[in-house]
Amino acid sequence: MKIHEYQAKEILKSYGVPVPKGKMAETPEEARKIADEIGEKLIVVKAQIHAGGRGKGGGVKVVTSPAEAEKAANEILGMTLITHQTGPAGRVVRKVLVEEGMEIQKEFYLGVVIDRSKARPVVMASREGGVEIEKVAQESPEKIVKEWIDPSSGLRPFQANKIGYELRLDPGEVGKMKNVLFGLYKAFHEKDCLLAEINPLVLTVAGDFVALDAKMNFDDNGLFRHKEIGALRDLNEEAPLEIEASQYNLNYIKLYGNVGCVVNGAGLAMATMDIIKVAGAEPANFLDVGGGATVEMVKNGFKILISDPDVKVVFINIFGGILRCDTLAKGVLEAVSEVKVDVPVVVRLEGTNVEEGRRILNSSGLNFTVASGMKEGAEKVVEALKTKG
Secondary structure: OEOOHHHHHHHHHHOOOOOOOEEEEOOHHHHHHHHHHHOOOOEEEEEOOOOOOOOOOOOEEEEOOHHHHHHHHHHHOOOEEOOOOOOOOOEEOOOEEEEEOOOEEEEEEEEEEEEOOOOEEEEEEEOOOOOOHHHHHHHOHHHEEEEEOOOOOOOOHHHHHHHHHHOOOOHHHHHHHHHHHHHHHHHHHHOOEEEEEEEEEEEEOOOOEEEOOOEEEEOHHHHHHOHHHHOOOOHHHOOHHHHHHHOOOOEEEEOOOOEEEEEOOHHHHHHHHHHHHHHOOOEOEEEEOOOOOOHHHHHHHHHHHHOOOOOOEEEEEEEEOOOOHHHHHHHHHHHHHHOOOOOOEEEEEEEOOHHHHHHHHHOOOOOEEEOOOHHHHHHHHHHHHHHHO
16 A cells, blocks of 8 residues: 655654655645745645656646745646656646755665565665666666665664665764664554655755655555554545455556456466567556455456456466366356456466366357467467457
8 A cells, every 4th residue: 555755754753754844735725824834935845646756747846935835736736747657647636745845965765675585674775865766776786775674673773873884974974864764664664564765865954864755655464453554545546446456355456558467376467467568468457366266256356357448358367276267267257247348358277177167168158269378378369459450
């Protein structure tokens, strides 16, 4: 689950991380009032959407008066903001964060994520603040400081010191930065985060560290422990089909292609999307029905898939382990009986009860194209797309 910048800053503030003075506004009039309350010479008005790159898309404006803050908010609110993370459709801006501007001496990156290969959190820091960390990692990996944390003992003082000195801070700055780092890590740990990021963390001209931007993503599996975090969910920032899928415990992510994928297991789903792209098509979604899917779950997943107008062909790629092939076949047939399916369907089944699953589909009287392997399935998908025109 994702939250907005202003919400992430409130959480970090509660853990002792310094953030700029500011509040969220939903109208230009509210923005002017907040700017007046802040009373600073520099005011920043920032679009609040679940995506980065807002400044490049025109979603961040620096102004010098409450009247200008109102004008900036009027321009940003209601706009469709397109960034490298929103996709071509963009996101409608419904909220802005109005906060004080900072006199910046230096910008840093500071974040905590889960390193799944080492099964523990890793703190990442860099002097290249304000830049996407992925870009830094690709172009200048030597500029990223990494420190892996033992979950049983947490972040230790010597590790925080090490990070500070590797960032070439002086002793006084290391002490101040440590307080920010400990607050960030504690929030990450206690709130069951998958990501807690400050980018940029700025060192002001006055010598203070301030979180100028903040991003937090949470593990959905831990939300039952954090009702206060669940209450921050903004459904306007989520695709309607993704919201519907979550009600059936399905893992669904909307993409921008034309091939609908029904797969079990995240690894197989990723491989399926890769082979579709290699074959010359584009996946329209990531849909993992899971190993323990029931007929009802498969049916609802297939219905969600078909309701996407971008889907021109469906590729069902199932390896039956816990999810038996006959269960998948029954779910698909129930879905087809309830909704009109006017797109080609390519099926590749292997594993538990595969013969029964194929028999159910073949005897249904419906027009399924059966493939014997993933490569053949992807090729048949591309053929179907060409035929459909």
